[in-house]
Amino acid sequence: MNISIFGLGYVGSVGLGCLAKNGHRVIGVDLSEAKVNAINNGESPIVEKDIDKIIAEQHKTGNIEATQDSRYAVLNTDVSFICVGTPSTPNGHLNLSAIFKVAGEIGKSIKEKNRFHTVVIRSTVLPGTNETVTKIIEEVSGKESDKDFAIVSNPEFLREGTAVHDYFNPPYTLIGSSSTKAVEIMKEIYSGLESPVIVTEIKIAELMKYVNNSFHAVKIIFANEIGNICKKLGIDSHKLMEIFCLDTKLNISPYYFKPGFAYGGSCLPKDLKALCTVAHDNYLDSPLLDSIDKSNEGQKKIVHDQILAFKKDKIGFLGLSFKAGTDDLRNSPILDIIERLLGKGFNLKIYDRNVRFSQLMGANREYILKKIPYISKFLIDDPDDLIRSSEVIVVVNNSSEFKDILNQAPASTIIYDLVNLDFKKKSEAENYIGVAW
Ligand SMILES: NC(=O)c1ccc[n+]([C@@H]2O[C@H](COP(=O)([O-])OP(=O)(O)OC[C@H]3O[C@@H](n4cnc5c(N)ncnc54)[C@H](O)[C@@H]3O)[C@@H](O)[C@H]2O)c1
Missing domain, CATH: 3.40.50.720 (NAD(P)-binding Rossmann-like Domain)
Structure with missing residues (x-):
């Protein structure tokens, strides 16, 4: 398939190389001349294990190129991935200006096309963005969503440092779209991956990455707070957490992961209170553990x-x-x-x-x-x-x-x-x- 990728940062560069390795022809687009030149010289614009080799190899076979010209990229491809940055504003809101700018550019080029075009939001965006991007492209192109073009929400789950491995081995590929045609196109694009494809509601696909990352942050802080308590008590925290993780019935499992009412009973409140008190008695701050009762x-x-x-x-x-x-x-x-x-x-x-x-x-x-x-x-x-x-x-x-x-x-x-x-x-x-x- 012919695919364009907007934004040649970590997500875009890894996507460019890996999609090409899976047999697609890929055109990268970035504002940065240096990044575009790097791709066109067969070099990776980012430092990431294995991506330099993949980009060099795919450049040699002619499967990848890069440009600053978004019109050229859209007119010569059937699918455009949006992988631009979505940083936080100083007051913590999400800055989606790069996403909306790229949506406008893609819309302008879709106006000139008479073939169906799929636009994939790969960047991490909050629920509602798919809807806004659809409106922008409809307005700018004068074309009809789900007939002339379609928007797909397809969050990226890779981690820097193991990005190539993660690209080829995601937990699952998540797809949210109102167009069945676009869903089928996405399944074809990812047919080279073994992990399951999950088709879900657009807003679930949009929120999932935030939920994943927030949970990962909770895991890290939980382990740190437990580690601090263990250290004060002279207990090997790594040994303890290894054993903790062996419980795949209640600890590392779907159990307790159902939204609902408050917890209670004779054990959870009492034991949590006891652990928090041990931390306090040892002059430790455990804000995560302390906040659980409040929540x-x-x-x-x-x-x-x-x-x-x-x-x-x-x-x-x-x-x-x-x-x-x-x-x-x-x-x-x-x-x-x-x-x-x-x-x-x-x-x-x-x-x-x-x-x-x-x-x-x-x-x-x-x-x-x-x-x-x-x-x-x-x-x-x-x-x-x-x-x-x-x-x-x-x-x-x-x-x-x-x-x-x-x-x-x-x-x-x-x-x-x-x-x-x-x-x-x-x-x-x-x-x-x-x-x-
Ligand atoms: N870095 C990660 O590990 C990771 C993992 C999963 C998801 N994400 C998400 O993916 C998105 C991209 O992240 P990243 O780390 O690759 O970002 P990045 O900052 O490394 O790269 C973004 C790229 O977009 C380019 N860009 C900005 N505006 C553009 C425009 N109008 N046209 C073309 N290119 C444009 C920038 O020049 C830059 O090269 C973010 O939403 C991020 O939250 C990141």
């Missing part, structure tokens, strides 16, 4: 404020314990919300078959009696009563029994879901609201 409280506030915003009086709770299949009420996060709602005079009903007040024992009973001594008055045994009388039903844990119960709810009842429960009539519910979806 958890913030999630409770979101739920509380949303329930108030419904402006309904009769609220039913499906679930009281912090997770399905247990009667443990210790630090169940919904208790804080129930306590506040009761204080405001709401009319509450709570159903949780695992929580029979008369049968609660030991520390569990002591905890609830201290927290909300009169809670037994609001616990009911009949879920039908809750379904019939509640204006809002809050789904607190994912007990499978709740699926059948919710299928009985009138379509107009507000269902506020904290756990993304999969019940049959979910799509028919007129007032279904997820806490974080």
Whole structure:
């Protein structure tokens, strides 16, 4: 395929060489004369393992060239990758001016074309950019999106230092586009790679890179804070983290990665607090660990404020314990919300078959009696009563029994879901609201 690449920095230069190595003919475009000359002399404009050899080899075979002339590049190719920089502004916003400038240039040349042209946003951009680039190109070219041209969001996941290896071995290739024709073109372009191609919504494709990189930053800081604590305690942090990573059930796994309600229970809050206190006692700053509880409280506030915003009086709770299949009420996060709602005079009903007040024992009973001594008055045994009388039903844990119960709810009842429960009539519910979806 004939491909043009706008921006010959790390992403563009690696893309140019690797796409050519996979059999495509590639024209690089950059404002920098020095970078254009480098490519045309068979040299890499960047220092990166293996890319110099690939560019030299592909230059020799005539598969690559570079130019400062964007019109020449667009008119002689069918696909244009946008790989220009997207730096931060001084106040932290994303500066997309280079993206929009290139979009305008590509649009001008598309005006002259009578063949379908695919424009691929490879740079890291926030959701909404695909839409703006589409508008710019439609306006400048006078052509119709998804008919005469199409925009594809296709974020790059490479890391500097291992960029060539990462290009050929990405975790997956992510594609978001409203054009099925463009999706097929993209699949053909990447047919030389073994990793899976995932076609998704445009905004997911746009946000994914930010989510990935933010998580990577969290991993680094988490490991550093744990390392600092280990050092103070005379523990080998590398040995510890190696063992930590061996747990692929709960630690390095999809487990706990579901947006939803606050955590609770008898272990997470207590153990996190203990670790933070060890850090403080050793005069260590652990801002990431310290911030976790604050964020958890913030999630409770979101739920509380949303329930108030419904402006309904009769609220039913499906679930009281912090997770399905247990009667443990210790630090169940919904208790804080129930306590506040009761204080405001709401009319509450709570159903949780695992929580029979008369049968609660030991520390569990002591905890609830201290927290909300009169809670037994609001616990009911009949879920039908809750379904019939509640204006809002809050789904607190994912007990499978709740699926059948919710299928009985009138379509107009507000269902506020904290756990993304999969019940049959979910799509028919007129007032279904997820806490974080
Ligand atoms: N560097 C990385 O490791 C990496 C990895 C993945 C994604 N990204 C993202 O990819 C994008 C590019 O990153 P980079 O590190 O390659 O940037 P870079 O700054 O190294 O290169 C950008 C290039 O774009 C050129 N350019 C700017 N305006 C232009 C225009 N109007 N026409 C043609 N060329 C133009 C610049 O001259 C420069 O050579 C960014 O959004 C970045 O966040 C970077």
